[in-house]
Amino acid sequence: MEYFLEIFLGGLTRGSIYALIALGYTMVYGIIQLINFAHGEIYMIGAFTALIVASVLTMLGLNTISILVLASIAAVIYASAYGFTVEKIAYKPLRHAPRLSALISAIGMSMFLSNYVLLAQTSDFLSFPNLIPELKFIEPYSHIIRSNEIAILVTTTAVMIVLTFIIKFTKMGKAMRATSQDREMAMLVGVDVNRVISVTFIIGSATAALGGVLIASHVGQINFYIGFIAGIKAFVAAVLGGIGSIPGAVLGSLILGWTESFATGYVSSDYEDVFAFIFLVLILIFKPSGILGRSESRAV
Amino acid sequence: MKTILKVKNLIMNFGGLRALDHLDIQVREEEIVALIGPNGAGKTTFFNCITGIFPPTGGEIILFPPKKKSKRANRLKPNKITEIGLARTFQNIRLFQNMTVLENVMIGRHCRMSSGIVGAIFRGKATVKEEEQVVEDSFKILKKIGLSEYVNEIAMNLPYGAQRRLEIARAMATEPFLLLLDEPAAGMNIQETKDLNELILRIRDEEKISILLIEHDMRVVMSLSDHIVVMDYGKKIAEGTTEEIKNNPVVIKAYLGEDIDA
Amino acid sequence: MNKLNEIKKSFLASLWFMFLTFPIMVIRVNTVQKEIEWRWQNMFFVGISVFFLSFAWRFLFRQMASGRKTIEAGGLDKISLMQQIMNEPKMYYPILFAFTLFAATFPFIFNIYQVNIMTTALMYVVLGLGLNIVVGLAGLLDLGYVAFYLVGAYSYALLNYHFGLSFWLALPIGAFIGALFGILLGFPVLRMRGDYLAIVTLGFGEIIRIIMENWNEFSFGPSGIANIPRPGFFGIEFSLQGSIIFMYFFMICLTLFTIFIVNRLRNSRIGRAWVALREDEVACQAMGIDRTKTKLTAFALGATWAGMVGVIFAAKTTFINPASFTVWESITILCIVVLGGMGSIIGVIFGAFILILLPEYLRAFSEYRMVTFGAVLVIMMVFRPQGIVPDIRHRFKHQGSMVLGGKTKK
Structure with missing residues (x-):
């Protein structure tokens, strides 16, 4: 039973992280109908920024809590800045180009960013400091859940609530929904579409960066390649839930997290990464609109 | 006259929205039928259904190709329906933009050709002959439609009116017995519209192809149609000859005072 | 005034990128x-290069915008230098001859490396x-x-290891198995839209590699297969x-063969x-083309090579x-196609040699x-999506309604 619970919670944490990354995919897709292949790299850059800032602050002798806060803030700021810039360089000029062009540009951006970090930093795994303090009251249950995992669950929930609020109730949220419904129309009624797209990239990148900080301090090491795998998996989660739908992204992430957790816990860990792909192919064949997605009617 | 397209009780649902509601439409041999109605009445959806792009939720679509057995076309793929002999144009022009005008027409002949991979690689006598035949046929079609000056142009560089005509030429190349035209006169000036009118009549009279067209320009509709079907909210609200439709109060109401004679 | 504005723009871009690249x-x-290493000189380099690149970026942008306008106004697309050469036998044959001579004497002039x-x-x-064929012509990313490259390599290695199959037999078998895998991948992705197709194929490539890494009994895992024999030729063993x-x-022969076949296709x-x-x-589809068949032939004929x-x-x-056989390999090949010019045979040849x-x-x-390579993909898509040697559509000649040499143009 305890083994089951451990795996269950492991899946939940895993799923929460995927959800933080999947949000970015799904929001960007909702607005410009493009898979932002570079999104996984943004998450990776967020984690690297946090690591670098945390290391510098550790040398300066700050305490853990302030390091955690400052490193997270730096990660969020930098990831957002990268997300913003990537959109301006690689996607904005291609907004009216064929879809294939935009996709190739996205792939190129992803390759560029991961190799840029590889060159500027290192190809080795870097150990990531454990930034989240061990909480006293957790200790008796530490074989089942660690405070790291609690932090992940709490952060994810908080991000979801804030995001839902932004999209449902703010003016920007309304503009986002309008743009995703019909970009031309939104433009005609005075929505600054460029600004909406930029904000979408910034929000998506910021949540991905939070995910990056949390997973890095959970796993304890990072390298330039983490963005690629995590990016693909989060994408699978977004598609599973129904791309374009925010609750769908969360649901899809949790399902994927549990599937992987149970499959590696009870079957075999060699093929951990294969499950996600098999999942993806099956969904795309049988229910391409995902669990909560609207089925698209093609306009002719 | 023989019926060539019979649509019975056609229903199309998108989620909870009913886009087509028990639609009955018939087209007879060598007839020009116009489908009119306000925006969002479901006219293009109807085209998409009978050409196989959307599988209809319910109802019957039956095609009667000349000299062949009738076929039920409800669940057929678009390319199969084109093979049987239904060809269409698109409301928002969908040419193969980076191909030449001639190539666009040649694509239309695709389903009337047979050479495969082996033929393509070894280029045997049969393939060479077929290719030459296709080029010649395509030239002929372009000449008929009045596009021979543009043969080797890239399709997207054509003037707007010529692009619309090319859509028709491409559809003609598939050798249809029924041609579906989705707003062929949209965006055309008076002279272009007049030429188009003549072209459509010529297609019917010389090629013996029946035509079903969606059109908002009432001058085109009234001068061409043998029969008019009026749609609103996915339903057929009236049908008849031009005279009957002009004086039908239901139609006038649906158009909310729009002057249909204009 | 305008110049001042340009400098200001470049300066701001340079500041922004200095900020952006600071931690990394x-x-x-x-x-x-x-230990922490501070490399302040990098910040300086970034600032300087972005300052100048920013000018280039905006210049190319304006260039492109005006180029688009001339096409819209002029109608006729301009005939490239490459096409002129292709159309002119006087130019075409000497160049072909020079290439042949170079290719034939190459191994005797240069060293083994x-x-x-x-x-x-x-x-x-x-x-x-x-x-x-897959990306450039059929537009399937x-x-x-x-994965197909891997399948071919492992076909030969394993067939040789277990059954002692020779290179010459393995070559068509590898091509055939490649095509088979092409169809195998083609089926599930048939109805997918472009972006899903990209990510599923990406996943497919990774799955095949991961399976090869973990399935030790079949593929010998990460340690791989060694001592694969080089080809002989009619019983001759080479040094x-x-x-x-x-x-x-x-x-050289295979390349010519490929060009011949792909051109005919x-x-x-x-x-x-x-x-x-x-x-x-x-x-x-509305023009009567069977989408399923067309996609599958593209996948199969692409995978064969x-x-x-x-x-x-x-x-x-x-x-x-x-x-x-990592994803980088796929990207390299994609980059060759994109840089050269999607759909263009001569372009791809150039692309491969350059990259x-x-x-x-x-x-x-x-x-x-x-x-x-990553930067090339982005820049090509933004500024020159047709590649360095764009695909030229086939032109057909005619006189009246008669067709003369409708099949070939040269």
């Missing part, structure tokens, strides 16, 4: 020794031409192309040097259907393991290879 480019942490690199470049030409030269000539009924599919899927080159790769290096030979000869830059 300037600070480097060594988490083992707990150069010959080996040239063979590799030719392999990438064939790979590029294969992927060009296949990011798992390396190492002889074999490299032989491989070179064999690759391109100008056929099927080739036109591929391009139509790329241009507009809905209209393509990868399977074949896979066999050659195994024979050339005599050792293979899954590490040679494979340049990093070899500029050794100092070879570590920047992947970063450059």
Whole structure:
């Protein structure tokens, strides 16, 4: 039973992280109908920024809590800045180009960013400091859940609530929904579409960066390649839930997290990464609109 | 006259929205039928259904190709329906933009050709002959439609009116017995519209192809149609000859005072 | 005034990128020794290069915008230099002759090392031409192309290991298995939209590699398969040097063969259907083209070449393991197609030579290879999506309603 619970919670944490990354995919897709292949790299850059800032602050002798806060803030700021810039360089000029062009540009951006970090930093795994303090009251249950995992669950929930609020109730949220419904129309009624797209990239990148900080301090090491795998998996989660739908992204992430957790816990860990792909192919064949997605009617 | 397209009780649902509601439409041999109605009445959806792009939720679509057995076309793929002999144009022009005008027409002949991979690689006598035949046929079609000056142009560089005509030429190349035209006169000036009118009549009279067209320009509709079907909210609200439709109060109401004679 | 504005823009861009690259480019942490390295000079380099690149970026942008306007106004697309050469036998034959002479004497002028690199470049030409069918002509973004390459390589290695199959037998078998896998991948992705297709093929490539890494009993896992024999020729066994030269000539022949076949496919009924599919899927079906069949033939005929080159790769290096078949390989081949010009045969040949030979000869830059490839993909898409040697559509001549030489143009 305890083994089951451990795996269950492991899946939940895993799923929460995927959800933080999947949000970015799904929001960007909702607005410009493009898979932002570079999104996984943004998450990776967020984690690297946090690591670098945390290391510098550790040398300066700050305490853990302030390091955690400052490193997270730096990660969020930098990831957002990268997300913003990537959109301006690689996607904005291609907004009216064929879809294939935009996709190739996205792939190129992803390759560029991961190799840029590889060159500027290192190809080795870097150990990531454990930034989240061990909480006293957790200790008796530490074989089942660690405070790291609690932090992940709490952060994810908080991000979801804030995001839902932004999209449902703010003016920007309304503009986002309008743009995703019909970009031309939104433009005609005075929505600054460029600004909406930029904000979408910034929000998506910021949540991905939070995910990056949390997973890095959970796993304890990072390298330039983490963005690629995590990016693909989060994408699978977004598609599973129904791309374009925010609750769908969360649901899809949790399902994927549990599937992987149970499959590696009870079957075999060699093929951990294969499950996600098999999942993806099956969904795309049988229910391409995902669990909560609207089925698209093609306009002719 | 023989019926060539019979649509019975056609229903199309998108989620909870009913886009087509028990639609009955018939087209007879060598007839020009116009489908009119306000925006969002479901006219293009109807085209998409009978050409196989959307599988209809319910109802019957039956095609009667000349000299062949009738076929039920409800669940057929678009390319199969084109093979049987239904060809269409698109409301928002969908040419193969980076191909030449001639190539666009040649694509239309695709389903009337047979050479495969082996033929393509070894280029045997049969393939060479077929290719030459296709080029010649395509030239002929372009000449008929009045596009021979543009043969080797890239399709997207054509003037707007010529692009619309090319859509028709491409559809003609598939050798249809029924041609579906989705707003062929949209965006055309008076002279272009007049030429188009003549072209459509010529297609019917010389090629013996029946035509079903969606059109908002009432001058085109009234001068061409043998029969008019009026749609609103996915339903057929009236049908008849031009005279009957002009004086039908239901139609006038649906158009909310729009002057249909204009 | 305008100039001042430009300088201001560049200056701001430069400031922004200095900020952006600050943590990654300037600070480097060594988490083992707990040391921090500050590389302030990088910040300076970033600032300077962005300042100038920003001018170039905006210049190219304006250039492109005005180019688009002339096309819209002029109507006629301009005929490129390449096409002029192709149309003029006086130009065309001497160039062809020079190329033949160069290719034939190459291994006797340059040393073995150069010959080996040239063979590799030719392999990438064939790979590029294969992927060009899928991406360039049919417009299906296949990011798992390396999977077919892997399948070909392992077919030869394993068939040889277990049954002692020779290279010459393995070559068509590898091609066939490649095509089979192409169809296998083609089926599930048939109805997917472009972006889903990209990620599923990407996943497919990774799955095949991961399986090869973990399924030790079948593939010998990460340690790979060694001692794969090089090809002989009608019973002749070559020395190492002889074999490299032989491989070179064999690759020349295969490249010519590929160009011949791909060119014929391109100008056929099927080739036109591929391009139509790329241009507009809905209209393509409405014109009576069977989407399923067309996509599957594209996948199968593209994968065939990868399977074949896979066999050659195994024979050339005599050792293979899954590490040679990562996603970077797929991206490299994609980059060849994109840089050269999607759909264009001559473009792909140029693309392969540029992208494979340049990093070899500029050794100092070879570590920047992947970063450059990524940038190339973005820049090409933004500024020149048609590639360096754009695909030229076939022109047909006619007089009246008679067709003269309708089949070929030269």
